Amino acid sequence: xxxxxxxxxxxxxxxxxxxxLFFAVPSIIMLFASFRYAGEYGGLAPWYYYEAGEFSLDLxxxxxxxxxxxxxxxxxxxxxxxxxxLTSLLCILxxxxxxxxxxxxxxxxxxxxxxxxxLPFWSxxxxxxxxxxxxxxxxxxxxxxxxxxxxxxxxxxxxxxxxTTAVIVTLVYVHLPFMVLPLYANLExxxxxxxxxxxxxxxxxxxxxxxxxxxxxLPGIYAGSILVFIPVLxxxxxxxxxxxxxxxxxxxxxxxxxxxxxDWPFGSVLSMVMTVAAVLVVLLGARLARQGVAxx
Amino acid sequence: MLEIKDVSRRFDSFVxxxxxxLTIAAGEFFTLLGPSGCGKTTLLRMIAGFDQPDDGDILLxxxxxxxxxxxQRPLHTIFQNYALFxxxxxxxxxxxxxxxxxxxxxxxxxxxxxxxxxxxLPDKGRHYPDALxxxxxxxxxxxxxLVNRPRLLLLDEPLSALDAKLREQMQLELIxxxxxxxxxxxxxxxxxxxxxxxxxxxxxxxxxxxxxxxEPSRLYGFPNSRFVADFIGHCNLLGGVVTAVQTGDATVExxxxxxxxxxxxxxxxxxxxxxxxxxxxxxxxxxxxxxTPGEEAAHFRGVVHDMLYLGDVTVYKVELANxxxxxxxxxxSAPGRARFFEVGxxxxxxxxxxxxxxxxx
Numbered sequence: 001x002x003x004x005x006x007x008x009x010x011x012x013x014x015x016x017x018x019x020x021l022f023f024a025v026p027s028i029i030m031l032f033a034s035f036r037y038a039g040e041y042g043g044l045a046p047w048y049y050y051e052a053g054e055f056s057l058d059l060x061x062x063x064x065x066x067x068x069x070x071x072x073x074x075x076x077x078x079x080x081x082x083x084x085x086l087t088s089l090l091c092i093l094x095x096x097x098x099x100x101x102x103x104x105x106x107x108x109x110x111x112x113x114x115x116x117x118x119l120p121f122w123s124x125x126x127x128x129x130x131x132x133x134x135x136x137x138x139x140x141x142x143x144x145x146x147x148x149x150x151x152x153x154x155x156x157x158x159x160x161x162x163x164t165t166a167v168i169v170t171l172v173y174v175h176l177p178f179m180v181l182p183l184y185a186n187l188e189x190x191x192x193x194x195x196x197x198x199x200x201x202x203x204x205x206x207x208x209x210x211x212x213x214x215x216x217x218l219p220g221i222y223a224g225s226i227l228v229f230i231p232v233l234x235x236x237x238x239x240x241x242x243x244x245x246x247x248x249x250x251x252x253x254x255x256x257x258x259x260x261x262x263d264w265p266f267g268s269v270l271s272m273v274m275t276v277a278a279v280l281v282v283l284l285g286a287r288l289a290r291q292g293v294a295x296x
Numbered sequence: 297m298l299e300i301k302d303v304s305r306r307f308d309s310f311v312x313x314x315x316x317x318l319t320i321a322a323g324e325f326f327t328l329l330g331p332s333g334c335g336k337t338t339l340l341r342m343i344a345g346f347d348q349p350d351d352g353d354i355l356l357x358x359x360x361x362x363x364x365x366x367x368q369r370p371l372h373t374i375f376q377n378y379a380l381f382x383x384x385x386x387x388x389x390x391x392x393x394x395x396x397x398x399x400x401x402x403x404x405x406x407x408x409x410x411x412x413x414x415x416x417l418p419d420k421g422r423h424y425p426d427a428l429x430x431x432x433x434x435x436x437x438x439x440x441x442l443v444n445r446p447r448l449l450l451l452d453e454p455l456s457a458l459d460a461k462l463r464e465q466m467q468l469e470l471i472x473x474x475x476x477x478x479x480x481x482x483x484x485x486x487x488x489x490x491x492x493x494x495x496x497x498x499x500x501x502x503x504x505x506x507x508x509x510x511e512p513s514r515l516y517g518f519p520n521s522r523f524v525a526d527f528i529g530h531c532n533l534l535g536g537v538v539t540a541v542q543t544g545d546a547t548v549e550x551x552x553x554x555x556x557x558x559x560x561x562x563x564x565x566x567x568x569x570x571x572x573x574x575x576x577x578x579x580x581x582x583x584x585x586x587x588t589p590g591e592e593a594a595h596f597r598g599v600v601h602d603m604l605y606l607g608d609v610t611v612y613k614v615e616l617a618n619x620x621x622x623x624x625x626x627x628x629s630a631p632g633r634a635r636f637f638e639v640g641x642x643x644x645x646x647x648x649x650x651x652x653x654x655x656x657x
Binding site: 191204207211215 | 344346365366367368372373375376377379380381382383392393396397440441444
């Protein structure tokens with residue numbers, strides 16, 4: 001028994017070390033930075049002074065106060081969470097039928113279809129964003145088609161580029177595989193005997209889905225939602241390249257603090273808030289998923 | 297009640313069922329028995345509606361079931377691994393068919409409670425299936441399938457996942473339950489012992505055909521073919537040729553052994569010159585050290601080749617003059633049992649005139 005726990009600890013050592021090194025330590029550094037002053041030319045000012053044999057700390061709460069001075073940051077956080085939720089929801093709506101369709105195909109087709117789902121990962125992220133810029137451009141096929149359709153109803157032409165619509169569409173496009181893969185993994189291992197049993201006991205195809213497939217797939221949905229929600233929350237490239245002035249997200253502001261404004265401490269404050277929000281979402285999702293797994 | 301008429305099913309070039317005909321009576325405990333791949337599960341899935349026959353018809357009370365989807369057939373299936381819904385409590389599982397049928401909430405609660413009592417698990421309603429033992433899951437699956445009183449219950453090797461002791465207990469429970477509810481059971485198994493213990497009638501299947509349909513005791517005592525004799529219980533199969541037929545018995549020249557007399561059944565198709573197999577159950581095959589003239593119709597010398605001590609009985613495998621191994625069963629409780637035989641002992645194998653059963657080839 002003792003040997004077993006000892007071995008288990010040894011096994012968990014690499015992931016624990018990884019988390020400590022790449023999550024806990026940077027977070028602590030950021031937390032610390034959020035209480036420091038910005039350096040004159042960017043970076044951070046020293047956190048203590050040692051003058052005439054006297055040691056004094058030079059830390060401040062100013063950065064955190066600034067967070068609450070203007071409601072703009074809170075609103076930006078809420079808006080980003082809104083974008084992330086909307087993206088997750090759209091990914092569920094689009095990804096669920098796809099994952100289900102793949103999971104119900106014969107084994108050989110499944111592998112090919114899964115490959116197609118992850119194929120975009122083989123090209124560079126920015127290249128794919130630029131591809132969308134072409135699609136959304138005023139002369140692009142999508143814009144032409146949308147305006148053609150609108151024209152039929154006598155509605156004015158619209159621009160898709162530099163809009164919230166473009167941002168959401170691209171966020172969904174980029175993150176869809178993160179929803180499809182865990183959902184597929186879940187749906188694929190669901191026992192077909194359960195559907196037979198449900199049908200045998202009087203459930204038509206809609207009720208089989210609603211009473212069996214759907215509740216059993218909830219852990220997959222939670223897992224996929226976490227995988228979509230968190231990167232979207234921290235996304236700045238897509239709003240930067242495809243968004244207008246009204247579609248910036250909190251990560252754009254964080255990036256601004258570190259790059260343009262050279263205000264690392266305030267950037268750290270915003271980062272900390274976002275990290276805490278992300279951790280809370282993970283905890284919630286993991287809890288929900290575990291409940292599902294315990295029964296599934 | 298249930299009629300299976302000329303049902304055939306092919307998968308590509310493989311014939312899973314070849315013009316199968318069966319009639320199952322109301323209230324019967326009917327078993328489809330056969331080795332894997334014999335078509336029994338295909339037939340069961342067709343009755344349930346999960347598969348469609350290429351030819352033929354399945355009738356319930358004279359009406360064809362073919363066009364009715366599984367969810368609308370008045371029958372339920374017990375699946376091999378129970379197929380309980382893991383995300384629902386036991387009570388929710390049992391309520392499922394009632395909900396699908398649109399029963400009122402209060403009625404559902406009452407019937408679920410009664411169903412749980414019927415399977416003697418009244419306090420398990422709030423548990424999830426994962427928290428149940430194999431036997432309990434089995435009972436819940438049965439409760440779920442019987443709660444809305446189907447006309448037929450199909451059972452697909454339901455006991456195969458249980459250990460031997462529990463299986464025997466569940467067999468007894470199934471017999472009692474079937475008697476109580478009076479619903480027709482169609483049971484699929486490859487386990488001949490289980491089939492004999494449970495069924496009113498058994499259809500032995502092989503290669504997509506029904507070989508024999510009969511009551512367990514008749515199937516065991518009077519198999520209609522070498523296959524059935526071999527598949528049901530243990531059996532010595534002695535090949536030979538019929539040399540003479542008299543009223544009530546026949547003379548058979550057994551390959552490499554000699555002539556024996558044996559009782560024949562009327563209408564068994566016994567005719568002089570035909571090849572046949574004398575099927576002889578080990579418990580009707582006697583062995584002894586000395587020749588015991590009298591009732592025995594056949595005597596052959598042999599040597600004990602192997603023996604299996606099973607506690608209640610001992611199985612002796614005796615090698616006969618023609619190199620054939622014959623099994624003989626000796627009850628260890630037999631009064632005045634002189635002694636055990638040992639491997640290598642020269643013995644006399646004998647059986648009575650009516651011990652064997654002759655099947656034609």
